[in-house]
Amino acid sequence: MSIRYMRDILETSNNIVCLQGRGAAAEMGIDFYDEDFVFAIEEKYGLSPDEIFSSTFYHNRPAVFYKFYREEMLKKRGLPGVVNKTLKKMEDDGRLQAIVTRGMFNHSKSAGCKNVIQLYGHIDNNNCPHCGKIFPGSYIMEHTPLPMCDVCGTLLHPGTTLAGEMLDTQKLTEAAEIISTADTLLVIGCNLASRLGSMSRYFEGDKICLINNKEHYTDRKADCVCIGESMADIIQQVYPGKPV
């Protein structure tokens, strides 16, 4: 643990970019790759979450797709936690420039963070494929079984990228660019070999700080590593001050 060293880095950098993995949300019980969750979904629907949350399934069985989306995602979205709130504080202090995340639950923006690149979209960005109107998660909850656009009557598409769909290349480019201009890269809740963590290859700055709940052999690529059971505890120690 290098709490003091990481604190020195974070409290003196004015150009931090954060890669926020799923670890922090998983710590709060919101984890769709958790074995128990996958098992429960397979029991309930006869299919894995990945099979259901896919482009093919959305097109072929939209009613079951939207049932899953409401019951297993929108109802379990949770609230922003200590990590999200501390990042907001870091942004308010003028230190954090951007957050790049694969998280779909919109926790960073719900905590008030402004510059958030959500590579997979998020659950409050549901859209009409025909006219482009955007709908929040609450609209999907209220319009059952199939949520249609209130302007043109087309079936809505969820605000997230589904299995089998292309990621938004503009967002990927934007993320790579902002990572390349950062002085400090703060990686939370994923290792450096994961799909998100490997975006550290674009980093040309000074220090990589890594906070995670388990060790990984790629941790040695980071300049400062803090591993512990609770990422919420760690981030409060490396960036104290009352969370907003």
Ligand SMILES: [Zn+2]
């Ligand atoms: Zn429409």
